[in-house]
Amino acid sequence: MQAQLARAHQLAYTFFSDFLRDGPTPAVLAQARASSTLAAALAEPRDTHADRDALWAEHEHVFGYCVYPYSGVYLSPETQVGHDRRLINLYAQFGCGPGPDEPEPEPEHLANILRVLASLCRAHNLAGQQQLLNYLASWISVWTDAVVRCQRPVSAAFACLVRDTIYLHRQGLASAQLLDLPPAPTLDLQSPQTTLADIADHLLTPLATGVFLSRHDLASLARRLQLPCGFGGRALLLRNLLRSAARFGSLTAVCEQLAALWEQVLATRHPDCPWAPRLRTTLHHLASIRLAGENRATTDVPAEAL
Amino acid sequence: MSATTKSFLARLLAMAGHSPPNQPDTAGDQKRPQGQMQQPVYHQPNLRPAKLDVVHHGDGRISQYPPSDRWDDWVEYDAKAWPKKLARRYTLVPTICFNCESACGLLAYVDKQTYEIRKFEGNPKHPGSRGRNCAKGPATHNQTYDPERILYPLKRVGARGEGKWKRVTWDQAIADIASKMRASRQARRDGIVYHVGRPGEDHFANRTVQAWGVDGHNSHTNICSASARLGYFAWSGADRPSPDYAQAKATILVSAHLESGHYFNPHAQRIIESKQRGGKIITLDPRLSNTAARSDVWLPTWPGSETYVLLAIARHLIETGRYDRQFVCTWVNWQQTLQAVSTFANDPEVLRVATAAAEHKQQVGAWSFDHFHQLLRALYREFTFERAAAESQVPVERIREAAHIVAHAGNRLAAHTWRSATMGNRGGWQVARCLFLLNVLTGSVATEGGTGLNCWNKFVPKPHSQPPPFNAWNELHMPVQWPFAMYEMSFLLPHFLAEDRGTIDVYFTRVYNPMWINPDGFMWLKALRDEAKIGMHVALTPTWNESAWFADYVLPMGHAGERHDVMSQETHAGQWIGFRQPVRRVAMERAGIPVKRTYEANPGQVWEEAEFWIDLSWAMDPTGELGVKTHFESPYRPGQKITMDEYWGYIFDHSVPGLPEAARAEGLTPLQYMRKYGAFEVKKSVYTPYAKTDDSGRPAGFATPSGKLEFFSPTLHNWGWREQQYCIPWPLQSHVHPSNLDFAAGEMLLLPTFRLPTLIHTRSANAKWLYEISHKNPVWMHPKDAGRLGVTTGDLLYVQTEIGSFVDRVWVTEGIKPGMIAMSHHLGRWRLKQDTGVGAGMSGLAALTETGSAHQLHLLAGGRAWQSPDPDTSRIWWEDIGVHQNLTHAVHPDPVSGAHCWHQKAVCVRKARPDEAHGDVRVDTDKSMAVYREWMALTRSAVDHSPDGTRRPYWFKRPLKPVREAYNLPGRGSNED
């Protein structure tokens, strides 16, 4: 029974890894039918080029353009790949780190982590599984939430399946605590040195706020409020959005909408979840920004000063 | 959650259990011994990040580019292989976009292994485009790899238009064409015609035609910009404006055609820059374009009424004293105006001022500017906001708001008009005159944030030798009826041929599709098919087009990354030059692979014009007796054909100020510098050059006979256009003025003068990405009219013009004024054979029927997917490829500028009947000729009105000017001024 479960986990993680890495290839899609939710999302016949293109486009859009499947994005204060040493240490512990002459295999890519997890299942390395599951479980919900908000059915079903499998597997192993989150970067809203760009960068750092604001989140928020946010990276979008919100008197609305998003995420978190305090702090920040914006509007300070 | 996840795991197991026993275990790495961890492998990138060049754009955006010192060897991951890290090595070769006249910079990513071009991106070193492009720039890749493109020279084998071709060599084609040219040149000086669409280069072809010694240049200008050119030229001696948008406090766009559809990228980015800085935008356009929607004031004027709005703003400036008296006094020919006013005005109030001014002159011996001020007040006193509102059908407060914005802009008023109102209406050239009046009154002529002239911002270098002007006058191009034509009366060529005014021996259409793009296309069809009228038709084109179908030779010419040209454009108040290059050739040469002729490096045997013209001209005059060959000899190797390196190298060495020094600073020759960067900034800014003085202290002034800006045009006055409405900025009544339309009888105005910024007239039909974005041109109609006619969006609509009819779908929208319909002018491509011609996804399969003067085009099928080496062709999902409306447009040559006045009278607009199909076009060419004659009757011929016995004022521009004697009317005087 245990062996069967290990085999099942190995197959599941391999499938997840393939899906993330290779995209919706026919081989991957064949496996996807094992999940009733994924199968339902894939229910439409997808035999024409256009349908297959749509699947590929969704895959690129969600995992390439909007919600990056790299642990470093969620766990490093820089929101960047290549900054989470703990994972490298874990790999080294399992004996799967890159050799001195080997090319760097992007250890933080979720597909890679899942691949390693599959190998740990295959090798019946329970301690390794526990450690890696604890690592994954510490941030996978932030990633999953952001994917779900993209409102693309196949990707959403897939991300939930990944998260749920990890959680269930971890439960089954009676795993130890989640890995501690690295300390949260701070934001000093009182400081006159804090610029609009600093605020935007802070809001874009999941480690600080507990939410990954994707390009989809930002663009749909801008659309809802009929504010221009331009094109480009997340930082540029959010800076543009805040600047135009200030200019067009919509800063309150932007803060309200962002707060609603944070509230929504907070509502799904367990009170002991390590992300909860960060979510609450951000809500606090948003309220302060909103207030500052309202005060400035009454004193007619130019938007650029925000 | 757990139940579904568990069942997923169970099913996975079950699925794995059914796998064949020998199937490799996808989860494990079979090459590794049991128990060891599998190492996931993506690819061998081993890349170290490069520090990218960062460009901060004026509108606050930031872009990043590969640093130019790494362009020779640039490595980046293949985006298509994501998430695999597939590293590719590129050499980055700059070139110039060929898809509109803006000449933006492109950077071709040429794979170092295969010499395939992987993509085109922006060139950050280009001063005009500053690293950015519109959608058409990167789509050059589509054009390069279009599976339907013409790859080899083709010669017609059946009857003209039968669609039968055989492949020939370049040598064979050149030998045949050159022998015909030689025979023609020996017999006459107007038998060879080079008919160009958008030149997309700055002198090579013109120099070539001049070297042939014939009056053979023909352009598309009269269907494009002739009226705007005349308006600006009559003022200033330069034929196009060059606004300094980025610094402007106010921008007036009389339609946004140029900004959003033509010079899209360089202008658009600078307009947005000004807006970001608080500048205001005023747009006059009956259509709610993207630009209108982004404007501070949108004035949806009735076509032809723009002059009233502009003059109302002018009056506001004059009446409130907000005009720049000093500027007007210094730079406008106000004394000449005061002197002439009694010869053109008949308004008693104006004449009273004229008399007072003349008396003053007599008494004190000089004119007084105060009288000119009084004259302006008297002349324009009736151009109130209310009158403008009534004429334009725009709320008066909007016009007032626009006037206040202009009044507060000081001398930072950027203003522009090119198509739309100027090209739509009879008398449209007065729109340009009235618009520039605002620049003159505000003193914002070539100021920072003002409006300069192209001659100051466009840089055209000089080659090693310039052929002398020819002694000939081609009556088919510059007939006596239009002495002010700007320029050749090209769209009337088939009408002139039909009237037996002449014939053509060798007719080159160069990246031009006259039968499709001109009005009255069936007249073109008749002319192109008639071998007695056009002896040989050679189509130089990168792709199939409807006119090439009726050619004797179809010669494949290169796109942006496949040819050498130099190009510059007045994108802003600076000056730069760009270098277009065949990027694969350059990449090969960088790798040490010798390439003698560009077609060796291009796909198939696609060539470039520069080399082709050299070989053709050489073959036309093998002994040199015609004086042609000498202009194509190397300046370094006498008697030998010039090479590309020699030709462009000479120019960069000798005629681009500052370039040799800049190159030297980098240890490069000027040619190497241009090959490396693709562009060079000659001057960062050019402001008020007319005020610069020479050694004797004389200011440069303007290129008019008076040296001033000519408010009153003595030239128009002397050549028969003596009335006030012609010789000073004044409204002229359009042929589509409401009083010329019988709305009660169902007549409407058809406005065809706009296009979608993602397309390029007939050149983008081989760009799949662009066509996916925009492929149809429904009829825009206001809900009021739709209600009256009982149609809703998607219904078929029958539209009858003066000469024919078409059927298209309707789009009901408030984005257009009531009383008119609008249709973008670049869609509705067709082909006559299923598998040849314009690509099947971008054109409809059509059948042509002709009975006497009655012509019909019937679409048998719309766009469709098809199998080709490019899988995207099987993904074509659209069928509606638009309707070819231009076929049904009657020709409307403006009697002064010669421009085709595009707006049409839709004599009947109704819901289509069941037997009328989408795309159906019917035309009666007898009616075509009747309308042509009606308009010709409005002209004032040089024969009757020339003041000096010449055909055209000598100071007026022509693309290629003949010698002075050629201007003389047969048996008449000489041009001495």
Ligand code: SF4
């Ligand atoms: S604006 Fe014109 S030149 Fe520039 S990228 Fe677009 S098509 Fe090319």
